[in-house]
Amino acid sequence: MSTTTAVVETAQVNPNLHGFGRMRVDGTDRPFGDFRDDLTRDGFAIVKGAIPKEKAMKYADEMFSWLEGFELGFDRKDLATAHKDKLPLINEKGMCLNYALPHENFVWGVRSEPGVVSAFEKIYDDEDLIVSFDAINFQFPNRTDIAPNKPWPHQDQDPEKHGFRCMQGLVNLLPNGPEDGGLIVCRGGHLLSEQFHKEMADEERIPAWTPEWYGFTERGMKWLDDHGCKWEKLCAEPGDLLLWDSRTPHYNLSPKNSQPRFAIYTCFMPVADATQEDLLRKKDAFDRRVGTTHWPNAKHTGSNVAQRDGEDDPHNRLKPLVDPVLSERAFKLTGIPYIKAQNA
Template sequence: MMSTTMTMTQSQAQPNPNLHGSGRMRMDGEDQTFGDFRDDLTRDGFAIVKGAISREKALEFGNEMYSWLEDFKLGFDRNDLSTVHKDKLPLINEKGMCLHYALPHEKFVWDIRSEPGVVGAFEKIYDDEDLIVSFDAINFQFPNRTDIAPNKAWPHQDQNPEKHGFRCMQGLVNLLPNGPNDGGLIVCRAGHRLSEQFHHDMADEKRIPAWTPEWYGFTNRGMKWLEDHGCKWEKVCAEPGDLLLWDSRTPHYNLSPIEKQPRFAIYTCFMPVADATQEDLLRKKDAFDRRVGTTHWPNAMHTGSNVAQRDGTEDPHNRDAPVNQPVLSERAFKLTGIPYIKNL
């Protein structure tokens, strides 16, 4: 599958020092002007890159996502919303996240990650072509579900509050029409700029328990602090093919659709390979080889598994390989981080 890609020489895969860091965005500064979506990012902590993928292509990818669900042959039918039920679908949590079944490595997921308009946006952010990508979750959200726990607001930052400054740019590619009532991303405009002050002022606040220090949930007191400091929450609407970006310090969460339109999205986060250690890259290679996912951190800070569990028992429909294996170009294979591993 990847024989030509795997023979890349190490000299081909070394980070280019002439590209890395010379014009990287300073998310905490106000002295940079770009004339594009990066101005929104620095000012607001989030941005929309319109048409990162063509609408036609995005809808095709959406159809592939529908087919992936139907191919489990559990009874789900895209044309009949009454078939949206946990017993007729693979395991998808109340937030819409699907993490298992080797889904992060399906061909259509890698094709989206590899789209020039998607990768190119992150190249602009970091002023760097030597990037690695997360093997993140895929989002399927259907309206008005009663078969699973309700998706309540869960405002949070995906960054350790003890580590200040810009560390990660998160992103997702939206694949279906996504209006005000179609669920999706809710952000706190410009909250990233107040993050350090917030955590200084709220240092005595007991944290909401989390499985990783790289997640901070906002309590009612924290939400009141944001309100008192002028922060406004807003729903980000998008068209098929739009890339949504946000600083990991920007408070955010998602909501489920409430009318008839489902929400499909692929989470896509990139960072310069120079920001990852060799240990990170080896861990990332292991995740790629086993076809398991990661969180949004492209350096594979956390890796997952393909063992989905339903009611405490292993799902009999678990998979340890994609239905359609990815076919990666040389450029896409670099995004795995594997060609940058020394002495491999």
């Protein structure tokens, strides 16, 4: 996410937490026997069927309806209508950040799906989690009305802060094959991240709005290739959860054929890694129904005011069409119940 109103440093990851990249609870480093072994070895994993396929397709249907609900002329039955003049503001990477979309009821439905939450509970060996209010991805094939989505290999982590710090994720909601766009990852790149940044310390940085983003130059890409790191396109079915370590180099591509790509970003972290200041900022974001980046501790918060051609979009929304109805478990994911002053 790129639109922010605050840039705030957060607490360091609690080294006593168990889970991915750490010793197991029993003090050993034996394999987990599940997707966490893929995460440890490769820096990414796919959790198959985190949401039942039929339910995932229902969420995708709600995403189509949300787009059509602007009544700008988009029609899911005619993908030629996937045009910037007939859609809310969606950038060339497929990201939609505004319009209170991160808090639509269907988005919260995906975030709070048991199969999604439980995967992160396993990663962190912790049930006290908070979730990001992250962007939603709509990508349509053969678009010529917006800038092309060129490869943008990057890490979502400050190169001066080493070690595991954040597990990123997305729920895939439409069939996603080799030519259908989606997530491209660099296998094993996370394990070489510290070495990379030491050896490439003199490399001029690609400008970024936050230090928690590092873009790979051609020289950096050659370094990864020279060290045996290979790029892979992840394919997924509706309801699959894709996970990747924020140190893992990655980017996305747009669909090439006729299948759109829909995904909802779902990133969790232990509430123990958030300060009370973080939680208060997160509560403010929830109350105002604005988004955050992938950092669940609301490291940056956004705006519901999209701009079209330099002007405020007349179709802006400051609240969701369907306000979220949260279960007790989902409400905990907002972080609000963990605010001490709130409960004093």
